[in-house]
């Protein structure tokens with residue numbers, strides 16, 4: 686923590702208190718070089734997000750995995766790399782807004798499908814066929830039929 690006055694990197698804490706419900710801590714510090722007093726805030730990093738798979742296993746949330754699966758679904762479709770990253774950002778934000786430490790893989794799949802449906806129908810169908818794991822070919826065909834209408 687650099688002193689804002691002299692850039693010295695050592696300071697001592699003269700006062701600490703919790704200020705907010707999010708657990709952030711406000712500290713008054715005193716520079717060990719020039720004696721300047723300044724204030725810092727510490728925030729707790731959000732807990733890591735776990736994805737609950739269909740079989741109940743939990744794996745660490747992997748944003749890149751979502752990007753890759755959309756890239757595969759959108760292969761050779763008129764969907765830009767930027768649009769894919771935007772979609773993943775949207776999905777990520779929606780997951781964060783749930784405010785939970787865990788999210789079902791099915792829920793992530795649903796969010797991605799909703800995005801793809803707006804972006805490109807073929808990419809959507811490809812993704813859905815893998816992610817939703819259509820119970821049988823009939824369900825898959827019904828979905829395609831619904832899109833045609």
Ligand SMILES: [Zn+2]
Pocket residue numbers: 688689690691692693716717718719720721
């Ligand atoms: Zn200083």
